[in-house]
Amino acid sequence: MLAGFVVFFTLAQLVPLALTFAEPAHEGISSLGGFCGSIAIGGVVSGLLAYAGRKARGEFYRRETICVAGIAWFLASLLGAIPFLWSGLLPNACDAIFESVSGLTTCGGTVLGSAGNPAPELTPESLLMWRALLQWLGGIGIVLVFVALMPSMGMAGKNLLTAESVGVSMDGYQPRILEQSRGIIYVYVSLTTACTLLLVPIGGMSWFDAICHAFTCLATGGYSTRTSVAKFESLGAEVILTVFMYLGGCSFTVMAAAARDGWKGFRGMVRTGEFRIYTLFTVLAVGGVWIDLMRGGMGAGTALRQSSFNVVSMLSCCGYATSDFHAWPPLSLIVIFTCTMVGGCSGSAAGGMKQVRLLVCLKLLAYTIRRFVRPKSVERLRLDDEVLQASTMSSVLAMVLLWLLTILVGGMVIALDQRLSFIGALSASASMLGNCGPAMVLVHPDVLVAGLPALGEGVATLGPNIGPFGGFGELSGWLKLVLGFEMILGRLELLTLLALFSPGFWRR
Numbered sequence: 001m002l003a004g005f006v007v008f009f010t011l012a013q014l015v016p017l018a019l020t021f022a023e024p025a026h027e028g029i030s031s032l033g034g035f036c037g038s039i040a041i042g043g044v045v046s047g048l049l050a051y052a053g054r055k056a057r058g059e060f061y062r063r064e065t066i067c068v069a070g071i072a073w074f075l076a077s078l079l080g081a082i083p084f085l086w087s088g089l090l091p092n093a094c095d096a097i098f099e100s101v102s103g104l105t106t107c108g109g110t111v112l113g114s115a116g117n118p119a120p121e122l123t124p125e126s127l128l129m130w131r132a133l134l135q136w137l138g139g140i141g142i143v144l145v146f147v148a149l150m151p152s153m154g155m156a157g158k159n160l161l162t163a164e165s166v167g168v169s170m171d172g173y174q175p176r177i178l179e180q181s182r183g184i185i186y187v188y189v190s191l192t193t194a195c196t197l198l199l200v201p202i203g204g205m206s207w208f209d210a211i212c213h214a215f216t217c218l219a220t221g222g223y224s225t226r227t228s229v230a231k232f233e234s235l236g237a238e239v240i241l242t243v244f245m246y247l248g249g250c251s252f253t254v255m256a257a258a259a260r261d262g263w264k265g266f267r268g269m270v271r272t273g274e275f276r277i278y279t280l281f282t283v284l285a286v287g288g289v290w291i292d293l294m295r296g297g298m299g300a301g302t303a304l305r306q307s308s309f310n311v312v313s314m315l316s317c318c319g320y321a322t323s324d325f326h327a328w329p330p331l332s333l334i335v336i337f338t339c340t341m342v343g344g345c346s347g348s349a350a351g352g353m354k355q356v357r358l359l360v361c362l363k364l365l366a367y368t369i370r371r372f373v374r375p376k377s378v379e380r381l382r383l384d385d386e387v388l389q390a391s392t393m394s395s396v397l398a399m400v401l402l403w404l405l406t407i408l409v410g411g412m413v414i415a416l417d418q419r420l421s422f423i424g425a426l427s428a429s430a431s432m433l434g435n436c437g438p439a440m441v442l443v444h445p446d447v448l449v450a451g452l453p454a455l456g457e458g459v460a461t462l463g464p465n466i467g468p469f470g471g472f473g474e475l476s477g478w479l480k481l482v483l484g485f486e487m488i489l490g491r492l493e494l495l496t497l498l499a500l501f502s503p504g505f506w507r508r
Contacts, residue, residue, distance in 0.1 A: 108222030220245060230321075248316050403433070
C-alpha cells in the first residue's frame with residue numbers, strides 16, 4: 001500500500017518537471033536535476049516497498065491502518081524535500097524538510113526569504129508549483145490516493161480514512177465511503193477551478209499565479225508566489241482569496257452532500273451547528289479586529305480590508321498575510337491567536353482544534369451552568385438533532401485538553417532557542433500544531449510609536465522574525481525538525497501519530 005502511495009506522489013512531480021523546460025535558467029539552481037533525482041528516488045523506494053510486501057497475507061486491521069497513515073506522512077515529507085535540496089534552492093537538508101513538511105501539512109511556514117535563502121520572487125516557477133502542489137495534495141488530496149487504491153483495499157480503506165481524519169463520515173459500508181470520497185474530490189476540484197478562473201480577470205493575476213494561489217487557498221496552505229499577497233496590489237484578488245479561504249475552512253463532507261442534494265442540501269448545510277458557529281465566529285472576529293484597528297487610527301475602509309483578509313486567513317489556518325499583524329493592538333492579537341487555536345470546521349482542509357469541538361464545549365458549559373442553578377433538572381445535550389453521548393463529550397474534552405497540553409509542551413521545547421520570546425515560542429507552537437504558518441514575535445518599540453503598519457509594510461522585530469512577513473530560516477536545524485514533527489502531529493490530530501510512539505501499540 002505504501003508503494004502505491006509513493007508511486008502516486010512521484011507521478012505528481014511530472015507537472016512541475018514539465019515547467020522546468022520552459023523556465024529561464026537560475027544561477028546556482030537546477031530544477032531539472034532536482035526533479036529527475038527525486039523521481040528516480042521515488043521509483044527505487046516504491047520498488048523496494050513493493051518487493052518487501054510481495055508475500056503479505058493481506059490482513060489489514062486498525063493497527064496496520066494507523067501505521068500506514070503515520071508512515072505515509074513522514075515518507076512523503078522526505079520525498080517532497082528532495083527537489084528543494086537537490087535543485088540547490090535549499091542546500092540545507094533541515095530547510096528542505098521543513099519546507100516540504102510545511103507544504104504537505106498545509107501549514108504555510110516557510111524558510112524562503114530568510115537566512116540567505118532566495119525569496120519566492122527569485123524562485124524558479126517549477127519549484128513554486130511544487131510548493132503549491134504539495135499543499136493542494138496535502139489539503140484533501142490524500143483522499144485521491146485512497147480512492148484510487150480503495151478497490152484493492154477492502155475495509156482497510158474505511159479505516160485509513162478514519163486514521164487520516166479527513167472528515168469522511170464513517171457510517172455505512174464501503175460503497176458509501178467511496179461515494180462520499182468522490183463527492184469531496186468533486187467539490188475540492190470544482191472550487192479550485194472556480195478560484196483560478198476568478199483570480200485571472202478580477203484579481204489581475206497571471207495564469208501561473210492564479211493556479212498556485214488557488215491550490216494553496218483551497219488547501220488553506222498559504223504558500224504564495226510572492227513574499228506577501230499584498231505585493232499584487234489587487235483588492236479583487238484579496239476579496240476572492242478571502243471568500244475561498246472561508247470556503248476552505250468549511251466541511252468538504254457537508255459541502256459534498258449539499259452539492260449532491262441541491263437546494264435542499266444547501267439549506268441543510270446552513271442549518272448545521274458547526275457551520276453556524278464557524279460563520280458567527282468569522283463575523284465576530286473580523287468585526288472585533290476592524291473596530292480595534294479603527295481605534296488605533298486606521299481608516300474604516302483600510303481597516304476592513306486588512307481585518308477581513310488576515311482574520312479569515314488565520315481562522316481557516318491558511319496563513320496568507322497582507323499586513324504585519326504582530327504590530328497590531330493587543331486586542332487584535334488576542335483575536336488572531338484565538339483564531340489560530342480554534343481553526344475551521346471538521347472535515348475541512350483547515351487545522352486547529354476545529355469548530356465542532358468548540359461548539360460541544362460551549363454546550364457543555366451552558367449545561368453545567370444550568371445544572372448548577374437547577375441541580376435536579378434532567379436534559380440531553382444535542383448537536384444537529386443528535387443526542388451527544390457521554391463518551392463523545394469525554395472524547396472531545398480529552399482532545400481539547402491534549403491539544404492545549406501539546407501546545408504548552410511544544411512551546412517549552414521551542415523556548416530552548418533563547419532568541420525567541422515567550423510570545424514567539426507559544427504562538428509558534430500553536431501555529432505549527434494548528435497548521436497556520438505565521439507566528440507572533442515582539443516588535444521593536446519604535447514600531448509602536450510610528451503607528452499601525454501600512455498594507456504590505458514589514459516591521460522590525462526583536463529576535464528572529466517568524467511572523468507573517470518573515471521566515472523560519474534563522475532557526476536552528478534541530479528546531480526546524482521539531483516544528484515539522486509538530487506540524488504532522490497537528491495534521492493527524494494528535495492521536496494517530498501519538499499511537500505510533502506508544503509502546504503498547506507494537507505489542508501483540
